[in-house]
Amino acid sequence: MIGYPNKKKTLPPVNDPAISKAGRGMSLEDDLNKTNSFYLDVDRAVIFKKPTPIQVVGVSYPSRNKAKITEAYYRQASTTDYNGVYKGLPIDFEAKETVNKTSFPLAKLHKHQLDHLINVNRHGAIAFLLIRFSSLNETYLIMVELLLKFIKDNDRQSIPYDWIKKEGIIIPYSLTPPVDYLTALDKLFTKGVTRNEEK
Amino acid sequence: MIGYPNKKKTLPPVNDPAISKAGRGMSLEDDLNKTNSFYLDVDRAVIFKKPTPIQVVGVSYPSRNKAKITEAYYRQASTTDYNGVYKGLPIDFEAKETVNKTSFPLAKLHKHQLDHLINVNRHGAIAFLLIRFSSLNETYLIMVELLLKFIKDNDRQSIPYDWIKKEGIIIPYSLTPPVDYLTALDKLFTKGVTRNEEK
Numbered sequence: 049m050i051g052y053p054n055k056k057k058t059l060p061p062v063n064d065p066a067i068s069k070a071g072r073g074m075s076l077e078d079d080l081n082k083t084n085s086f087y088l089d090v091d092r093a094v095i096f097k098k099p100t101p102i103q104v105v106g107v108s109y110p111s112r113n114k115a116k117i118t119e120a121y122y123r124q125a126s127t128t129d130y131n132g133v134y135k136g137l138p139i140d141f142e143a144k145e146t147v148n149k150t151s152f153p154l155a156k157l158h159k160h161q162l163d164h165l166i167n168v169n170r171h172g173a174i175a176f177l178l179i180r181f182s183s184l185n186e187t188y189l190i191m192v193e194l195l196l197k198f199i200k201d202n203d204r205q206s207i208p209y210d211w212i213k214k215e216g217i218i219i220p221y222s223l224t225p226p227v228d229y230l231t232a233l234d235k236l237f238t239k240g241v242t243r244n245e246e247k
Numbered sequence: 248m249i250g251y252p253n254k255k256k257t258l259p260p261v262n263d264p265a266i267s268k269a270g271r272g273m274s275l276e277d278d279l280n281k282t283n284s285f286y287l288d289v290d291r292a293v294i295f296k297k298p299t300p301i302q303v304v305g306v307s308y309p310s311r312n313k314a315k316i317t318e319a320y321y322r323q324a325s326t327t328d329y330n331g332v333y334k335g336l337p338i339d340f341e342a343k344e345t346v347n348k349t350s351f352p353l354a355k356l357h358k359h360q361l362d363h364l365i366n367v368n369r370h371g372a373i374a375f376l377l378i379r380f381s382s383l384n385e386t387y388l389i390m391v392e393l394l395l396k397f398i399k400d401n402d403r404q405s406i407p408y409d410w411i412k413k414e415g416i417i418i419p420y421s422l423t424p425p426v427d428y429l430t431a432l433d434k435l436f437t438k439g440v441t442r443n444e445e446k
Contacts, residue, residue, distance in 0.1 A: 094366050096326050099300035102316065117301065120316040127295050131330065136371025138337040167293050172335025 074226065076145045076180045076187065080130065083225035093230060095132030095139060101125050127164045131173075134230060138173035140165065141229075145180045151206035152179050154199070165192040178219075178229060179212060188216035189232050273425065275344045275379045275386065279329065282424035292429060294331030294338060300324050326363045330372075333429060337372035339364065340428075344379045350405035351378050353398070364391040377418075377428060378411060387415035388431050 080097065087093040106119035128142040142161045146152050157177065169175040175192040194215055198207060217232045279296065286292040305318035327341040341360045345351050356376065368374040374391040393414055397406060416431045 088366075091369075094363070094370050094372075099298040099324075101298035102301045102303070102319070104301070104319075115321055117319040117321070118317065120301070120303075120319055122314055122316070125298075133337040133339070133367050133370040133372045136336075138332040138335075138372075140332070164293070167287075168332050170290075171293050171332040173293075173332045173337075 076143050076178070076182075076227070079226035080143055080178075083227045083229070084130075084132075086225035087230065093132060093134040093139070095130060095134065097129050098125070098127065098131070124160070126160055128161050131168075134174070134233075138168065138171075139175075140168045140173045141176045141178060143178040143180070145182050147183050148206075149181060149183050149209065151208050152181075152212060153206045155205065162192075162195075166196065169193070174233065176233075178227070179207075179216070181209065184209075185221065186213075187219045187221075187227055188212050189219055189229055189236075190216045191236070275342050275377070275381075275426070278425035279342055279377075282426045282428070283329075283331075285424035286429065292331060292333040292338070294329060294333065296329050297324070297326065323359070325359055327360050330367075333373070333432075337367065337370075338374075339367045339372045340375045340377060342377040342379070344381050346382050347405075348380060348382050348408065350407050351380075351411060352405045354404065361394075365395065368392070373432065375432075377426070378406075378415070380408065383408075384420065386418045386420075386426055387411050388418055388428055388435070389415045390435070 077097070084093075084095045084097065087095060101123040102120050103123050104117050104120045106117070108116050108118050110116050128140055130143065131138070131140040133139065142157065142165065144152070144156045146156065165175040165177070169192045177190045177192065177195055178187060179190065180187040190212065198211065198215075217236055219227055219229050219232045222228055276296070283292075283294045283296065286294060300322040301319050302322050303316050303319045305316070307315050307317050309315050327339055329342065330337070330339040332338065341356065341364065343351070343355045345355065364374040364376070368391045376389045376391065376394055377386060378389065379386040389411065397410065397414075416435055418426055418428050418431045421427055
């Protein structure tokens, strides 16, 4: 969220567990920003992260045409973080990271995010959740229909890693783009899993 | 953008031209927020305004769990302000107001907004521009294909009101919702104008 364009990066220690496996260690958000830029560059899809909603209370004008916000507060979002257009269809998803190795805590997915995924899916969007197990360097895609089935069938506060590994679609790590979730989606659709076509 | 939830509204003078015609005078943004909430409530579509992008530079924590942004700046958006899902299709639009009575100045539509409309339309979204002539209390919907045709065929800095009145779709004012652009779209599609189906 906070960008320091000119800040020099300190090199992490060589045996940092986050990067030792394959020289990586970027956040899922950074990886998704790069991935969405890549999709836009090659004209494959138009998908953007929504800005964080901020309530502005005070603004000053230190110079002409330059507004400086002096007091503001983070607000709760009403939707997921990512949406756009892919192959003529609306696409909408939320992305979450966990350091856990054995499960994904459902508390990380807020109620308004799940409600929004259900909503857009009912209206015809491809809706899903991306989960990154950062300690394992693995990212999975779970369609919202599957997620709802899990929540309905299980009285649990978290989704076991083994279930995600079995039921989700793993997104292989690549350099360009770092999180190629559209190719993962394509595989899923080729398999015959279709979006909710009602309405 | 700036909200003062408890600020008392001063009543405008009775002969204020903005409200004298029909007791109205809300901004297009306010009207669209109400309209989109209405569409969500009646489950007709899921369309949201994107938050204004803000670059946060300084944050303080006056109390536990409460972040106060003390320095931040408005950033240029990369997309339009509104998008979502309607009848299984991606929908994307920009909304502009003008006090002019005879034309809409094209400078009000920024390059990145037009580029984004062209982009999402090419990928299959219903993409359009809403123009409100606030002095006339009239709001029109112009599909991006039509807008591009105008720009291509005319070497002008503004779109004449008469052209918009003739070629655009007027959105009748109603109370719930105030700007019923989906009904205007429905009429357009019934007439046989279809979205770009390529790709």
